[in-house]
Amino acid sequence: MSPCAPESAGKYSLRLAPYHRFTVEGRSYVVNTDRFRCARLDDRTAAFLAAWEGDPRVQPPDDVRGALVKTGLLAGERGKILPDGDARLERDRRAAAGWLAGAAARTSTLCLMVAQECNMACVYCYGNAGSYGGGGLMTAETARRGVDWLVRHSGGNRKLGLSFFGGEPLLNLPVIRRTVEYAKQAGERSGKTFAFSVTTNASLADKAAIDFLRANQFQIIISFDGTAADQDRNRPFKDGSPSYAAVAPRIKQLLSAFPRACGRATLYGETDPGGVLAALKEMGFQNCHLVPASGRLLTGAPPEKALFRRERERAAGLRREAEAFVAAVKRRDPAEAARQLKDRDLSLVTSFGRAPFMTRRLFFCGAGRNYLAVDVDGGLYPCHRFVGLREYLLGGVDGAEDPPRGLFHESPVTESEECRRCWLKYVCGGGCAYANIASTGSPFRPDPAYCRQFGQTAETLLDAAGRLTGEDWEFLYQNNVVIRPPCPLDF
Ligand code: SF4
Numbered sequence: 393m394s395p396c397a398p399e400s401a402g403k404y405s406l407r408l409a410p411y412h413r414f415t416v417e418g419r420s421y422v423v424n425t426d427r428f429r430c431a432r433l434d435d436r437t438a439a440f441l442a443a444w445e446g447d448p449r450v451q452p453p454d455d456v457r458g459a460l461v462k463t464g465l466l467a468g469e470r471g472k473i474l475p476d477g478d479a480r481l482e483r484d485r486r487a488a489a490g491w492l493a494g495a496a497a498r499t500s501t502l503c504l505m506v507a508q509e510c511n512m513a514c515v516y517c518y519g520n521a522g523s524y525g526g527g528g529l530m531t532a533e534t535a536r537r538g539v540d541w542l543v544r545h546s547g548g549n550r551k552l553g554l555s556f557f558g559g560e561p562l563l564n565l566p567v568i569r570r571t572v573e574y575a576k577q578a579g580e581r582s583g584k585t586f587a588f589s590v591t592t593n594a595s596l597a598d599k600a601a602i603d604f605l606r607a608n609q610f611q612i613i614i615s616f617d618g619t620a621a622d623q624d625r626n627r628p629f630k631d632g633s634p635s636y637a638a639v640a641p642r643i644k645q646l647l648s649a650f651p652r653a654c655g656r657a658t659l660y661g662e663t664d665p666g667g668v669l670a671a672l673k674e675m676g677f678q679n680c681h682l683v684p685a686s687g688r689l690l691t692g693a694p695p696e697k698a699l700f701r702r703e704r705e706r707a708a709g710l711r712r713e714a715e716a717f718v719a720a721v722k723r724r725d726p727a728e729a730a731r732q733l734k735d736r737d738l739s740l741v742t743s744f745g746r747a748p749f750m751t752r753r754l755f756f757c758g759a760g761r762n763y764l765a766v767d768v769d770g771g772l773y774p775c776h777r778f779v780g781l782r783e784y785l786l787g788g789v790d791g792a793e794d795p796p797r798g799l800f801h802e803s804p805v806t807e808s809e810e811c812r813r814c815w816l817k818y819v820c821g822g823g824c825a826y827a828n829i830a831s832t833g834s835p836f837r838p839d840p841a842y843c844r845q846f847g848q849t850a851e852t853l854l855d856a857a858g859r860l861t862g863e864d865w866e867f868l869y870q871n872n873v874v875i876r877p878p879c880p881l882d883f
């Protein structure tokens with residue numbers, strides 16, 4: 393594996409676009425990091441790049457020169473001039489400023505913390521047992537003011553989102569019901585439509601709740617740690633009693649109403665990621681998302697040893713899954729290929745396989761830009777994880793003005809030293825600001841554990857995608873394992 397290569401090293405050097413070179417099981421690849429275009433390298437080109445990284449005076453033979461032009465690392469005779477580092481930085485700063493000035497940066501999704509209370513006491517909770525340093529239930533009036541604020545400040549965005557979060561949001565189901573009704577009316581008045589989502593531990597998802605969520609086409613995210621042992625150890629009820637037996641039947645009912653519901657598991661301490669993923673699939677989840685626990689800003693980060701400690705196994709597991717996915721495709725087994733893609737990380741192979749990416753990602757998520765959170769008292773925060781941290785309070789839902797977003801209007805891709813140099817910046821966007829702050833004290837200094845893990849994931853996915861031929865992709869499309877993009881330009 394190589395770091396991004398220096399672009400110039402004196403008068404003898406070739407001027408190559410920035411790249412990342414890596415090898416998986418003897419297969420060598422190079423990624424043109426400016427366009428995020430990955431190409432398999434033949435042995436001669438791989439050997440040349442290795443030599444050139446050690447001595448930039450080395451010149452390529454003609455066939456290698458041709459291969460470098462093909463990968464886009466070297467401009468051809470009449471090729472386009474490759475932008476240098478300063479020009480790329482300037483281009484990215486302009487792109488970030490342009491995006492921030494446009495409609496897409498206006499708030500379009502609001503997270504309503506309808507319950508800063510929880511009936512569980514998860515050991516890794518970043519919200520101080522769901523209270524976020526405060527506590528209580530949001531009133532219907534505060535939720536309505538939140539909806540009005542969103543409509544007022546959403547600019548030209550016609551499709552708006554409301555995410556109900558906590559704590560455990562279903563503790564405040566009556567307010568969720570009233571808010572959904574109110575949002576629909578507000579949407580009719582303003583010519584906007586609302587989509588709803590909820591993140592729940594499933595413990596309160598009875599038939600009446602499920603019927604309501606279904607009638608309003610909610611997107612469902614279920615926080616659940618997969619195996620009985622992990623769930624009971626890390627997600628006990630508040631009184632300390634185990635929760636698996638209580639939530640498992642509820643989750644099955646939710647899944648029969650919402651087959652696409654996402655199962656989100658937190659990886660913590662010695663959790664075995666392979667076991668968790670297998671348990672989620674066994675439960676019936678078609679969409680499994682495993683996320684390592686992050687530090688906590690409200691209560692102080694737990695000691696390093698308490699965070700997820702089996703990162704290497706997760707990376708090895710992903711490689712095994714990618715291997716099984718490629719093997720299933722090659723032997724034309726659509727059911728197994730689809731089963732493997734239930735892991736959200738591995739499912740990204742479909743977008744990595746369609747590289748080059750058309751759009752450079754300049755932010756990791758919408759926090760503090762098109763996504764904000766409202767606490768039980770109507771305070772506005774950059775996102776749900778920042779709730780309760782007064783230094784990040786942006787304003788309130790009664791405010792007439794759209795509050796300034798401070799550092800959330802700066803792109804890590806241009807403002808973070810680490811991200812500027814990173815080969816993944818245009819597909820990552822700088823990592824989770826909250827996790828970065830919890831890990832390093834700064835939103836612009838990424839969490840090294842995340843960067844390492846994302847780098848390994850990206851190489852695994854690029855390798856898997858690189859082994860699929862045109863016929864393999866056609867097989868995936870024909871069997872609806874992967875949805876064919878309707879248009880290669882606009883989707
Ligand atoms: S957060 Fe890490 S992986 Fe993401 S762009 Fe920054 S340095 Fe790269």
Ligand code: SF4
Nearest residue numbers: 757759775824825826
């Ligand atoms: S800052 Fe982190 S926690 Fe907040 S929305 Fe972004 S990714 Fe999620």
